Amino acid sequence: MTPKPKDLLEQVKQIAYHAGEAIMQIYKKNDYDLYQKDDESPVTSADYAANEVLVEELKNLAPDIPIISEEMEKTPLVERQKWKRYWLLDPMDGTQEFVSRSGDFAVNIALIENHTPVLGVIYWPTKNTWYFATKGNGAYKQIKQTGNIVPIQVTSHSEKPELRIAVSRVQKSETIAKYLVAEQTHPKIALGSCSLKNCLIAEGNADFYLRIGPTGEWDTGASHCILREAGGEILDAEFNPITYNQRDTLENPDFIVMGDQNIEWQKVVKPHKTHRKLN
Template sequence: MRPDPAELLDDVKTIAYQAGEAIMAIYNEGDFDLYQKDDESPVTSADYAANEVLTEGLQKLTPSIPILSEESCEFSFTERKTWQAYWLLDPMDGTQEFVSRSGDFAVNIALVVEGEPVLGVIYWPTQGTWYYAIKQQGAFKQVGQNIESIHVTKYSRKDFTTADLRLAVSRVQKSNTVGQYLVDAEQHQKVALGSCSLKSCMIAEGGADFYLRVGPTGEWDTGASHCILREAGGNILDSEFNALSYNQRETLANPDFIVIGDRKVDWKKVIIPHKTQRTL
């Protein structure tokens, strides 16, 4: 029996909030443990605390649905490929932002059904803000009790040029990392924000128009935001403009990817396709 995302949404938002509160308790105290994973990416005790809250909450909510998290992903592909539906989690996207105390980190929850994210919830705990979407039901932003529908910026006017497009950038990534893949890197206004998923949400609500992610990420980095972006009128594609896949390969590593707003823009006039350098 397929899970109904609409029936699960309110509970999932609550669980995301609870995980955010677990992060904020550590963030406000300022006392946390910092570790380095095998891939040399950072992880903190706040990541693990959020993971525990999410895992416990979702297991109670949907005992029969498996959970795949960045912090607990030790399932073989032989096992994973039998899953019709599963939860895909990034307990704290933006660990480096947490460490640097920028506040730009978020809890990510996606429900993936038959290889497609059909429910996405992202909670930004320092701002008390949710972004969420259900397939074919639109994308939304919630601050407190205020809920509004969100959409990417549309560029249908006749005087539009690609120079109008705003590029979301990381505060820490070197500009030439993504600049080498742009037709004209200098023409775009740059909008800086922290975590990968929050930049995607900024595009979904019209605050920027595109974003390039060059470097190691996992499927948990895109699952929730992919659903939100699609419902807001955008998309996430790999660096050669192909669709991203979920749970279709032995590896859970993403290729380099492109987050786009208005799908009617000819993005190949803006972004130079490239093959990722990592083995997938």
Template sequence: MFLSRLLDPVKLAAREAGAELWRLYQTGDFQQQQKADASPVTSADLAANSIIIDRLSTIAADIPIISEESYQVPLAQRQNWPRYWLIDPMDGTQEFVARSGDFAVSIALVERGWPALGVIYWPKEDVMYYASRGNGAFKQQHNLINRIHVNTHQAGNILKIAISRRQPLQPIIDLMQHAEKVEYIALGSCSLKSCLVAEGKADCYLRLGPTGEWDTGAVHVIVEEAGGKILDSEFTALSYNQRTTLANPDFMVMGKASIPWSDLVKSRPTERDLSA
């Protein structure tokens, strides 16, 4: 009941932030700069961040917030939180700047270390993906709402792999060396590629390179409620709010459990130091 009461207000917050992103995208009225890690951030990211934090604070003032674009709370302060919001006001800033339109708003609620509610809004297509734990995953486009499921892949069929528009393809090819028939589907935004798996348009998404927990929080519950899994590159579960940094290891968004993923995808040891 608690999650059900939160879902509609969170969807409205995502839609409002997305509307502001789309307005700034269309007008070009934004400024760009680099963060300390050399990744881009724009005034549009910050505008959406402000809207979301304001709305979430109104929805549930007692729930703390972690955002990619806000001050990062030290582990000692946050590690015992029973629940918190985990947000990425604009997932796909590079796509925003490059004018592809493949960017999205991502809002998750994490409870006891695991995502319990997730909302992804794609302004360009007016598409909302959302889920809450135990209640299924859904896609809403305009006023049409459908429950979504991962693809019922059959042995021998072409395996559809979601990939980034802006990362080298060869490392993905190397990891999929045991799959005979592969089709690659390019899309921007980490969360949107994960949602392709959730709705059955792709069978897998392999993410190599830096991401934060805010990149997977919302899609984690959406993918799992659609019948899929998100695991790190050594086939173990991702974790939340357990490390000093909020960096993710390389990870895989996988569809149908009956697909022999451990045979098809070569295990790849984590290269970044994710120690607590």
């Protein structure tokens, strides 16, 4: 019988933790190999170590569920289209944060069913913290030391809210500013990896985030499930749904991460087309 996402959750959380421990062994020694991918993005031996843990343990947990990982050769769409469910992995989201030693990197595991994230687990190794959700069962945060599981949700706002924007530590302010409605200003909260910024919104500590530039579906899969269960959403830069496993490339368009769904977000963010080819 096919296991339900909620029945896999605790084991997936432990698998994410094990991958995080593999990263931390390297991070603490500050001794790693750094490479450059074909797209000029960085990858380290810590990314590969985490990927090895994730793939091995997920295959042991559910041998019949295929895997897409940022650090694996990609399966052609013609084959992927046959999959009703699969794991979508980013072994270490925030590689640049690992290199710069900010600590803002995370292990991402999503289970996708029929193009929709139905399980999301994110483990933040330097904070010993999980964020997790399964479809229809709410979103939660757990700190390893206490073991306490706390429900999380996006912040609800009044008619004229002061919206806090999560931003990258390295992205230039003017890159984001041109996509915001000009007469509005927003307090900025800087954090590293894409998925951790999304979790910041899911737990109510920021309100929105714009991602301008290339990301993969593995960057959003896990946090998308968590955000939805916390009351938020991710849409592309034209306010259309983000899709999974429906294009040759696994690259996302530019996207908007939104908290409170009662806000008229098109009065906050200017829609725009992604200026790159997404097939």
